[in-house]
Amino acid sequence: MTFPLLWPYHAALMSLGFVCLATGMLVARYLKTRQRWLNIHKAFGIVGALFVLSGLFMAIYMVSVSTGQHFAVPHAYLGTIAIIFVCITPILGYAQFHVTTNRATIRTIHRWSGRITLVLVLSNMLSGFSVAGLL
Numbered sequence: 087m088t089f090p091l092l093w094p095y096h097a098a099l100m101s102l103g104f105v106c107l108a109t110g111m112l113v114a115r116y117l118k119t120r121q122r123w124l125n126i127h128k129a130f131g132i133v134g135a136l137f138v139l140s141g142l143f144m145a146i147y148m149v150s151v152s153t154g155q156h157f158a159v160p161h162a163y164l165g166t167i168a169i170i171f172v173c174i175t176p177i178l179g180y181a182q183f184h185v186t187t188n189r190a191t192i193r194t195i196h197r198w199s200g201r202i203t204l205v206l207v208l209s210n211m212l213s214g215f216s217v218a219g220l221l
Contacts, residue, residue, distance in 0.1 A: 099141030106134030
């Protein structure tokens with residue numbers, strides 16, 4: 087398999103991840119008055135992160151079998167930063183309920199980390215579409 091055959095899978099996984107992450111954010115923002123909103127928020131966040139991480143592994147494989155140059159374009163660098171935030175945000179979400187001190191600070195950092203994550207993932211998706219020649 088070559089690059090042209092694999093990039094749609096990578097793009098689909100990343101896009102699904104973004105949609106799940108954005109849905110999780112919208113649940114937290116607008117559905118707090120409903121029962122079980124937190125469970126729904128967590129589920130979308132975790133599933134979104136798993137889709138994004140699956141997209142990362144697809145990208146690593148895709149580049150390995152084509153050029154082997156993993157950091158040849160800015161898309162890869164932006165993606166690395168986005169992946170770091172995708173991993174940190176749920177850890178902060180978990181920590182705000184399990185750390186006994188500074189909960190309010192952790193909650194604030196989690197919220198901002200989530201917002202930054204969405205912007206980074208969306209920006210990187212647009213960058214990837216540009217690399218693929220779709221934009």
